[in-house]
Amino acid sequence: MNHSFDALIIGAGQAGPSLAGRLTAAGWTVGFVERKNFGGTCVNTGCTPTKAMIASAKAAHTLRQATNYGLPPAGDFTVDLAQVVARKDAIVAASRASLEKWLTQMPGCTVFRGTARFLSPTTMQVDDAVLEAKHIFLNVGGRPAIPALPGIDQLPFLTSSTILALEELPTHLIIVGAGAVGLEFAQLFRRLGSQVTIVERSPRLLPHDDEDVAAAVADILTSEGITLRLGAECISMALEDGQPVVHVSCEEDPSSSRGSHLLLAMGRQPNTDDLDLAKAGLQADARGYLPVDEELRTTVPGIWALGDCNGRGAFTHTAYNDFEIVAANLLNHEQRRVSDRLPVSAIYVDPPFAKVGLTEAEVRAAGTPALIGKRPMTKVGRAVEKGETKGFIKVLVHAETDQILGASIVGVGGDEAIHCIITAKYAQQTAAFMRRNVFIHPTVSELIPTVFGELKPLETAVQ
Numbered sequence: 001m002n003h004s005f006d007a008l009i010i011g012a013g014q015a016g017p018s019l020a021g022r023l024t025a026a027g028w029t030v031g032f033v034e035r036k037n038f039g040g041t042c043v044n045t046g047c048t049p050t051k052a053m054i055a056s057a058k059a060a061h062t063l064r065q066a067t068n069y070g071l072p073p074a075g076d077f078t079v080d081l082a083q084v085v086a087r088k089d090a091i092v093a094a095s096r097a098s099l100e101k102w103l104t105q106m107p108g109c110t111v112f113r114g115t116a117r118f119l120s121p122t123t124m125q126v127d128d129a130v131l132e133a134k135h136i137f138l139n140v141g142g143r144p145a146i147p148a149l150p151g152i153d154q155l156p157f158l159t160s161s162t163i164l165a166l167e168e169l170p171t172h173l174i175i176v177g178a179g180a181v182g183l184e185f186a187q188l189f190r191r192l193g194s195q196v197t198i199v200e201r202s203p204r205l206l207p208h209d210d211e212d213v214a215a216a217v218a219d220i221l222t223s224e225g226i227t228l229r230l231g232a233e234c235i236s237m238a239l240e241d242g243q244p245v246v247h248v249s250c251e252e253d254p255s256s257s258r259g260s261h262l263l264l265a266m267g268r269q270p271n272t273d274d275l276d277l278a279k280a281g282l283q284a285d286a287r288g289y290l291p292v293d294e295e296l297r298t299t300v301p302g303i304w305a306l307g308d309c310n311g312r313g314a315f316t317h318t319a320y321n322d323f324e325i326v327a328a329n330l331l332n333h334e335q336r337r338v339s340d341r342l343p344v345s346a347i348y349v350d351p352p353f354a355k356v357g358l359t360e361a362e363v364r365a366a367g368t369p370a371l372i373g374k375r376p377m378t379k380v381g382r383a384v385e386k387g388e389t390k391g392f393i394k395v396l397v398h399a400e401t402d403q404i405l406g407a408s409i410v411g412v413g414g415d416e417a418i419h420c421i422i423t424a425k426y427a428q429q430t431a432a433f434m435r436r437n438v439f440i441h442p443t444v445s446e447l448i449p450t451v452f453g454e455l456k457p458l459e460t461a462v463q
């Protein structure tokens with residue numbers, strides 16, 4: 001059957017549903033296609049389930065730390081993973097259901113369930129339905145990448161999606177890949193009671209971030225008993241005596257990591273390979289991303305790509321910002337651009353690592369005249385009171401213009417506290433502006449004006 005709309009939106013991830021809301025409110029008719037779970041990665045297999053389980057892991061960790069807070073010991077306890085997963089599933093289900101209800105009841109929006117494939121630049125097929133529109137918005141996201149490592153086809157492995165359904169704790173979880181996925185799952189499962197080993201080919205954690213950040217995150221993890229096997233050359237896998245074994249060296253290696261479960265956390269792959277792109281005249285790049293311009297238009301007029309599939313962001317906030325850019329430009333005739341947004345992100349190890357703008361290494365490499373301010377969390381009153389003193393606050397400022405170049409916070413509350421720096425930087429404010437601000441006591445944020453008041457020339461600062 002043929003259906004005609006003003007717009008087609010493919011994928012109910014972080015950009016598509018909100019775009020449907022804006023377009024239909026403006027009087028457009030929308031055909032919306034989702035093949036699996038409403039809410040996409042973030043709601044179903046990404047942010048929401050991991051942060052829900054991280055909260056359970058934090059509670060378990062705090063119980064074990066009871067005596068540090070002057071409380072009686074909690075005693076030995078074993079976590080029932082099924083209960084933790086049930087709590088997580090309830091949170092995910094509520095979020096997914098609310099989104100599905102909103103979309104399916106949205107006036108002007110018709111939802112199709114199935115995989116959409118191009119027939120031409122203006123038509124797509126979903127099962128036996130042919131959908132036609134002058135505007136097509138692809139929000140197809142991605143899935144865990146499975147690199148062809150030697151031996152990988154010889155043994156069972158988990159991905160960031162399938163690990164969320166485990167109901168029994170792994171006795172020893174081996175994680176290959178130390179990006180956000182690897183680090184968050186490592187601490188989460190360690191705190192729930194698993195032994196955890198991370199295998200990473202890079203010689204240190206977080207190679208795109210500063211060395212002091214990587215060292216602080218490594219300390220957070222190793223102090224809880226997580227084993228790091230960094231600089232792993234020639235990663236290969238095998239099943240030995242029924243157990244997954246990860247070899248980490250090109251040499252005959254007696255110190256391979258043997259565990260009960262294996263999690264592959266080696267990045268993601270965009271879902272562009274089954275869209276029949278060629279029929280629309282589209283071509284993905286070598287990594288599968290759809291090239292887009294600053295306003296997220298693909299190379300074919302009338303087709304946009306939003307979210308993870310365009311390679312311009314890999315976060316929920318970047319996917320959502322893509323929606324805002326497209327809606328503002330199409331409906332309000334603004335000229336918002338992808339490059340207007342600041343690079344911001346957080347990794348939810350506990351305490352978390354959050355950042356905005358340039359790293360210290362990037363500032364040094366650019367040769368920008370800069371000032372640096374840094375304060376350990378041991379000198380942040382709120383962190384001391386909470387008994388969580390790992391990490392630091394670090395800010396970078398242009399030595400001549402006084403503008404904020406970047407900031408990193410590894411430490412308790414850092415994922416929230418960073419936002420005062422994000423806002424000031426977006427407003428192109430200066431260190432002097434930050435110093436004059438009065439923040440609430442006692443918070444982690446209240447020390448941020450102090451850090452901006454203790455700046456030293458970058459060249460002479462000790463890392």
Ligand SMILES: Cc1cc2nc3c(=O)[nH]c(=O)nc-3n(C[C@H](O)[C@H](O)[C@H](O)COP(=O)(O)OP(=O)(O)OC[C@H]3O[C@@H](n4cnc5c(N)ncnc54)[C@H](O)[C@@H]3O)c2cc1C
Binds near residue numbers: 181271
């Ligand atoms: C474990 C994990 C934790 C994460 N934690 C965070 C976090 O804390 N903070 C953060 O900002 N980001 C986090 N992310 C990243 C975040 O989830 C993604 O960046 C975000 O979900 C991308 O959204 P999207 O809209 O681009 O795509 P997705 O959310 O992936 O949605 C794409 C949708 O399109 C559908 N689809 C695909 N192809 C078709 C087709 N041909 N036809 C019909 N439907 C189709 C899919 O089924 C899916 O529902 C995490 C990711 C993972 C894996």
Ligand SMILES: NC(=O)c1ccc[n+]([C@@H]2O[C@H](COP(=O)([O-])OP(=O)(O)OC[C@H]3O[C@@H](n4cnc5c(N)ncnc54)[C@H](O)[C@@H]3O)[C@@H](O)[C@H]2O)c1
Binds near residue numbers: 178181268314
């Ligand atoms: N808190 C958050 O915002 C959050 C949390 C989880 C995931 N995410 C997003 O999800 C995406 C996926 O995360 P991820 O951690 O899987 O990817 P990633 O790209 O961040 O990290 C992948 C890691 O695997 C290693 N690796 C990749 N290929 C390899 C190979 N062939 N052999 C050996 N090592 C290899 C890399 O060195 C890297 O350390 C990212 O875009 C991330 O931003 C975000």
